[in-house]
Amino acid sequence: MGGTILIADDHPLFRQALALAVATVAPDARVIEAGTLASAAKAASEAEDLRLVTLDLKMPGAIGYSGIALLHAERPQVPILVVSSAEAATAAEEARAFGAVGFLRKDADLARIEDAIRAALAGSPPPTPRPDQMDTVRKDVAGLTPTQLKVLLAVLDGKLNKQIAHELGMSEATVKAHMTAIMRKLDVRNRTQAALVARSLGLDLAH
Template sequence: MTEILLVDDHALFRAGLRLLVSTILRNVQVFEACSLAEALETARAREGISLCLLDLVLEDGGGLDALAAFRRAAPEIAVVVVSATQDAATIRACLDAGAMSFVPKSMPAAALTQALRRVLSGHVFLPEQVLPAAPSPGARSGLSRRQRDVLSALARGLPTKSIARELGISDHTVKENLTGLFQALRVTNRTEAVIVASRLGLTEGSDVG
């Protein structure tokens, strides 16, 4: 049973999102929150939640502060931002703050469904405006198995300590693999790594449900 948390202060949008999620995943339990406080309380109470669909505008705060607060409180939960704001700067800032993906609310219904289907399968989804143009495919074969494991965890927004704990390796080993990963992808930071890897199709994770 997959447990997912929907965080949005509009009940109608939550209802529609809940219906979409339930249609895409067979065995899913969906929890809802209309505020950051309620989201944090639910995340603490339900240890099985693996994914959070988070709006950037909430009753008790919003924007990157809400995302950062949730990531601090529940670093093991992958966060997908679902927002009406969709400029490239905001999307990159969300990725910098630890979001796994960014899904614009303004997408047509069919495209939104496909985007949600992708993130609910454990894959990264990013709007076209932040994806680089056709990066070199050489990185596909240049990554080691460990670097791919680190990249998969990185794409979910996990911090170094959480990646080390999940993979059973040291923080130092994670950092070494990040260095090699950045060199292979020709990037300088985590956000760029996720963006380029997404374009190359290297962020395909295991299914969530």
């Protein structure tokens, strides 16, 4: 079937292990690797035939589940398989809520990793999340654009509009416009409330 599979993990040895699993399941696929969230997002946006992303939650540049949200925003039709050492009991459920199709701990054996990759490539649908208020908010966050997510994460990091503008290469007016759109989508009145919503979803928690 060919196509491209993106392996996003900051540990070269684990990227190599995942590449071996991919080679077994999809020998015709082209594998590209990324060691930071920024390089993963760039690769995801540029790969025309991207079929799957495997993602570590602890990627440099990621905060909590923000890596899933950002990559899902870049390529909403591409399945994301989280392979992480996250200890939180709810990590798998949260990962799916933000757009991942599956979650595996890094201590899973090679056969399980191969099975998960095979299922993700086959388009196995993720479980239907329970309909509660937090699910609605998660969907709102997942509906933000990549740039809006970057702005929101910078706000969580305590940066001012001027700093965000410099960091993202845009004007302060553009940052303010993005914040207005973010607050509208999250149904909040100010940046503090927007940060609280993101924080309540674990976007600022290290996993």
